[in-house]
Amino acid sequence: MAERCAVLGGGQTHHRRVRDDVSIAGMLREAAERALADADMDWSDVDAVVTGKAPDPFEGIMMPELYLTDALGGTGKPNIRVHTAGSVGGSTAVVASHLISSGVHERVLTISWEKQSEGDTTWGLSGGRSGGTGAGGAFAPYMLRYRENSGAPENTGFRVALKDRRNALKNEYAHLKLANLTEEAIKESPLLWYPVHRLESCPTSDGAACMILGNEKAARAHSKPVAWVRGTAVRSELGQFPGRDPVDPQAGRDCAADVYRQAGISDPRKDLDCVECYVPFSWYEPMWLENLHLAPKNEGWKLTMEGVTELDGDLPLNMSGGVLSTNPIGASGMLRFLEASMQVRGVAGEHQVDGASLALGHAYGGNAQYFAMWVVGSDPD
């Protein structure tokens, strides 16, 4: 890339089921002002604004970034709106990083959000038609197929949920904080879409995530540690056609291979210190471990069961508590990218992985067909 890009600051809202204490603009400013403060910057220092969210009908506003221009300090600046289904929070960060790495701008504010309480997202996720089963209904068959193909024990999913929910207790911004959980309690929670139980599923959240990205000059001038963007990649494939493998999508495999190549990673299992990836339902942890080349085919569940993905494991995964604990859909991808940056900056607080210097942020969407990833590091090369 022509220019180096780094995360100078990050911020997020306190995520809740309903944030009726703030307007949409107020909610976004909560995240953005935290990010600007972290970056030691003011609104006037921002060259461009890149916004992302999932479908507009979720809140009932067409292209809401137009109305948000004033609140996001966008007057007189370029404003770009990205939408790539569930991966959007990730791809929005990628688009924003390209404004830096191309050399077009020095400092860019990127923000993603959803205020799910304003509408009915299960209706929206069913294509705006009634009678749908939402994302869980769409993905359950793939999870079941994975379980059957891999022979993973039933409690793999419970183990993932237990880990992510414990991690969320360490994250002051997480939405669901469920203390004193057990595998048994997760198993006993209502079955939503076989094989997925309620406590193995993501919540519906209101929230926003924001990052300030800068070029090398801006990064070197910053007094705090930055996260250097070592690689970005997006991939898409058709959602339905004969022969497609929706359990282990090729687009995800290609996207990971591309971003590892850019970051100079030859053995991701060894080289990455931690991974924050988009796991909206428990079984997606072992599935993505394989898709991300972190485990051999049908063996991802072993890493989960051996404790490798625990916060104190060899390859911590979803240190923040993940999508299982916090799911403002449009922001969910950016929260993954943000968490990866916080880890390599060493600012993740109680959910910090000791000495993390190279991390992967991951997001996916559509019919498991849209992927966005970045690798960030504490060093530029």
Place this chain on the structure above:
Amino acid sequence: MADILDLPRDVAIVAFSQVPSVAQETRTEAQMLVESINGVLEQSGIDRREIGFTVSGSCDYLTGATFTFVQMLEATAAWPPISESHVEADGAWAFYEGWVRLLHGDIDSVLVYASGKSSLGNQQEVMSLWLDPYYLETLGVDMFSYAGLQAQAVLNAGKGKESEWAEIAGRSRRDALSNPNAQVRGEVDPAELLREDYLRGPLRPHACPPVSDSAAAMLITTAEKAAKLGVEPVYVRGIDHRADPHYFGVRDLSVSESARIAGEKAAAKAGFGPGDVDVAELAAMYPHEEQILVDALGLGDGVRLNPSGGALAANPVMVTGLLRIGEAYNAIRSGSARRALAHAQSGPCLQQNLVCLLEGGNG
């Protein structure tokens, strides 16, 4: 705050294909895009697998559904997987993202496409849904009503007259006669147009855009790739876009500050300005918007405005801006211009404006 102007200047448009704009298209957006994308593949001779990045613009609200761009992906035949992104905006912003992507130098070609079928809903109501949901949308102001506010501001400022709007509408329809892709065309007497009743004062029907469906695709490449493909490049010398505040009450609606800034920034990159072009394709949906833009960009008498007929002759929302870039490209390719300006807009009352400065290969 800093903008970096010393950028590579050899990104080029090498192919453009559009589906004719019509009042009601029976094909889906994906079907229209198959035709558009096949058009640019044939014109350029590029193989799909050589395309390094694909980026599109469209809007869920026109269809009244969610994730509608996912269906449009079908038209790209995204298998094996492709590097791809989407903006919820006019395709001109997808074009901008494609231009940014090409500056990196790791890929040499980008496919841009856009589609929109305004006929699927009540455009007047739909286009009120992008207003502030708390303070503006609740007023029930429809698309022609807020445009009428801006038109009145232009009248009050003495920057336009209703008779001039009829002249502009007449010119657009006359120019559209020679554009097979335009929708509203014909020889009309401006004096006759002024006898129409007001639709929303001070706007009469002739000063308002039609409801249109269309789709378009474009291939942009590096100069080296254009040479390899053996196609004549039209260079993107400068491009920029800027936003104004959303609220009508906090800006002077008779001027466009964001268009002015975008024009200046694009000019600084290009080394020539909006006033130096032969042709300007403006995404002015109303004659008073054309007057505001001509003012903001400093377009003189020597600049031929909207030879395609412009947005008054066909306004497929989400495609209109990309069509302007395509028509500016066509003007250079046909030899009627050496340098051209293309403009796109988004939001109510010209809230966001994009300016693109193009130059022929011999420029």
